[in-house]
């Protein structure tokens with residue numbers, strides 16, 4: 071028998087085994103997919119895979135979401151569309167397209183979800199429209215609260231960060247056990263930079279209230295990740311498990327707001343309008359001035375100004391701590407996996423900084439390899455692999471495609487940083503990518519860890535300075551060794567709000583402790599006096 075007729079007979083036998091209802095279900099799905107394909111073509115949506123009716127691509131997700139999208143990107147390219155549940159999602163995986171889209175106001179909205187409704191449009195990360203614009207401008211002008219400290223903006227930032235660097239190095243030095251997991255003390259140091267700037271508060275890492283605050287934050291991130299699918303299938307919010315998760319998010323948030331409100335009340339009672347000391351003071355003054363001028367409604371777009379202040383504090387904390395802590399954790403891991411790079415960084419630090427002091431911002435121009443290594447950590451780790459999802463506030467024609475109002479738009483930064491056409495062997499860790507032939511630092515156009523455009527990260531300068539000071543000082547004072555050379559800690563990330571490493575321990579071996587001792591002794595009284603009188607230890 072010819073092959074074709076064999077196949078036909080087999081197919082006829084198989085179909086005869088299937089019930090009429092199964093068969094009609096199968097053909098309905100086929101018809102729905104065909105119609106969806108037709109609509110997509112007719113509406114000129116960007117190309118993309120066909121999902122199932124109702125659930126779209128949700129049932130097809132078989133790995134971490136950014137890696138799943140990266141696989142699709144390999145087929146569909148820099149702009150694609152897919153259905154997640156009933157929601158149309160456009161994914162941009164090309165630096166040029168991300169820049170072009172996010173420069174436009176039309177792409178600057180945020181998705182409406184159960185989670186954003188809990189936040190009620192307050193804060194900065196989920197705010198939109200006039201409120202968002204005003205708040206962005208205000209935070210920028212106030213330099214997150216450092217405006218009133220005197221001195222130039224960057225010297226204030228540096229003095230604040232350097233102090234926390236010193237506390238961190240001293241904590242590592244006095245740690246009794248080696249190896250140990252550096253995450254908790256890193257977390258505390260990074261949190262203290264933000265907390266002292268925005269609310270004049272520092273914590274000890276053993277402080278119970280701080281531990282509870284951090285627990286609530288981490289729990290919040292974990293629960294938020296659990297509700298991921300709910301953003302696309304709102305019907306899920308009626309499932310008992312999901313309902314409980316949403317309730318838990320609300321109650322955790324209430325507890326965090328209570329703590330933040332306590333800080334705000336304390337500031338109110340001590341407020342000196344002529345000497346604001348931090349972001350909370352600046353906000354309280356802004357509220358008073360707007361009230362006096364009778365334009366409170368306008369400035370805060372008819373939203374409650376105190377609720378806005380509370381959410382701003384939580385937003386800045388959540389945007390500025392987890393991202394930085396995770397990047398420094400990755401930098402330690404990459405130094406363990408790439409001893410040759412580590413050795414070169416340390417040689418550069420030894421020759422430029424020397425054994426008697428810690429690195430400072432003035433050294434950075436002479437530390438190209440160290441800076442290039444930090445950029446390569448940021449590229450390779452891409453801790454925010456899908457940026458923060460944007461949404462369209464109207465129907466847009468973009469690059470020959472139609473993108474309807476309320477489409478979710480994901481900037482796939484992971485694809486931008488792992489595109490083999492742009493980065494030779496992107497899996498490899500090579501700081502040289504960020505150096506010119508003349509050994510000068512260069513940032514290729516396809517490097518965008520902070521996103522791009524109107525909603526680009528507001529803390530990029532602070533983050534860069536923190537990364538440079540924390541990383542260079544850690545590498546200068548300590549050598550970093552894995553607990554065992556036979557089995558290095560994993561480079562596989564866990565995807566949550568950021569992509570973070572699995573728990574790991576590391577040996578810190580003193581190499582330039584003298585630099586730490588002299589830094590502790592000669593800490594500049596002058597720079598300290600700019601902020602120290604205000605900042606207090608929270609107990």
Ligand code: HEM
Nearest residue numbers: 195389390393394454457458520521525526527528529533
């Ligand atoms: C390594 C550290 C950091 C990384 C990789 C990072 C990355 C990002 C990214 C990708 C976005 C989303 C941009 C978009 O929506 O298109 C973002 C937004 C934001 N980041 Fe960062 N960030 C970091 C540190 C910080 C710090 C230290 C702060 C503040 C102190 C901060 C404050 C913000 C804020 C407020 C937004 C929201 C902006 C808006 O919606 O208008 N970030 N960041």
